[in-house]
Amino acid sequence: MKPGLGTVLRHLIELLDGAVEAAYKDAGISYRPRYTPVMRVLIRHESATIGQIAEAAGITQPAATQTVALMVKNGLISAKSSADDGRQRLIQLTDKGRELLPRLQASWQATAMAADSLQADLKHPLQQTLEDAITALQVKSYDDRIREARRTLEKESISGQAQHNKSRQAKSPPAKNLRKKA
DSSP: OOHHHHHHHHHHHHHHHHHHHHHHTTTTTTOOOGGGHHHHHHHHOOOOOHHHHHHHHHHOHHHHHHHHHHHHHTTTTTEESSSSOOTSSEEEOOHHHHHHHHHHHHHHHHHHHHHHHHHHSSSSOOHHHHHHHHHHHHHHHHHHHHHHHHHHHHHHHHHHHHHHHHHHHHHSOOOOOOOOOO
């Protein structure tokens, strides 16, 4: 049985993230690949809210929130209430996070070169294919596609049931009058 799209994508992420995480470990860096989008935003901006990080990094707000919490726990970033709006937290690199940047950037360069090598081995550029898929999902979400598929299956099921009933009626002999004439 051929694995589904979600299974294949999860496996690809496991292969990529596992190798990148191992490369960080080999370089003596305690760091997870999922931190990179947050780090890149904070390199460009002195501080940012979780919403700004999510938007700039192209990730969901819940994913940004979870990643920020892990990074705070690891001491790479800090989160403090905004002076303008106490409900918002401003996220900033800590000294530990800033000290790690040169080693991270060297690792990112190696990862980019490895990605280029992978792309060169493929018939179709993976990054472009994934970007095209994201664009298509922005036009018509996967939720909408699933709902549409369910409606189609329901219509086919109803149509199939009607055909089945017609076929059964055509094959069954007509009902006989069981009353005997007296």
